[in-house]
Amino acid sequence: QQPVQSPQAVILREGEDAVINCSSSKALYSVHWYRQKHGEAPVFLMILLKGGEQKGHDKISASFNEKKQQSSLYLTASQLSYSGTYFCGSSPNNAGNMLTFGGGTRLMVKP
């Protein structure tokens, strides 16, 4: 069963913040986040492993709550380059492979 992402779509002005949520009915061992621009390959953003950690680089960060089986991606002070579709992927094991992806969240950042 695939993770559920919310919202399905969001429109922001440059400089605004956004949160994308990913929840699963199955136990999560690790969560991957990817961004895919139209017509391009998904690009790896980060992976969060069991342990409730929070990670980030630049102005994009994420948290992982294994008890609630949820992960959230935080985009701060959004830039035009953040536009795209964001996917979370859950792995059934600690190896972080065989990902089941959510349906995606379409993010559009406008000037």
Add this chain to the structure above:
Amino acid sequence: ETGVTQSPTHLIKTRGQQVTLRCSSQSGHNTVSWYQQALGQGPQFIFQYYREEENGRGNFPPRFSGLQFPNYSSELNVNALELDDSALYLCASSLSGRRGYTFGSGTRLTVV
């Protein structure tokens, strides 16, 4: 550092035919996964190869099969094509799943 390359980029096949898609992994990556992505949806896991052995499979019928070669490049074969097989097929390679995957740009397959 080269990325993941897939060929061909586009393909049109007739229902019932067979197709082979190819993937060249990123240098040094020994794990390759294949995903099917329908329009507007997230990628769906087909199977994974590690050092030439299939070590994981998603909910796809046996007519979807694959190979990984000693240089870690890979093929996806689909027999008896159906209209619903029309999709973008993505190949992704990794040294370890815990480091994330590098995806190719995909092969757009259209079955008519």
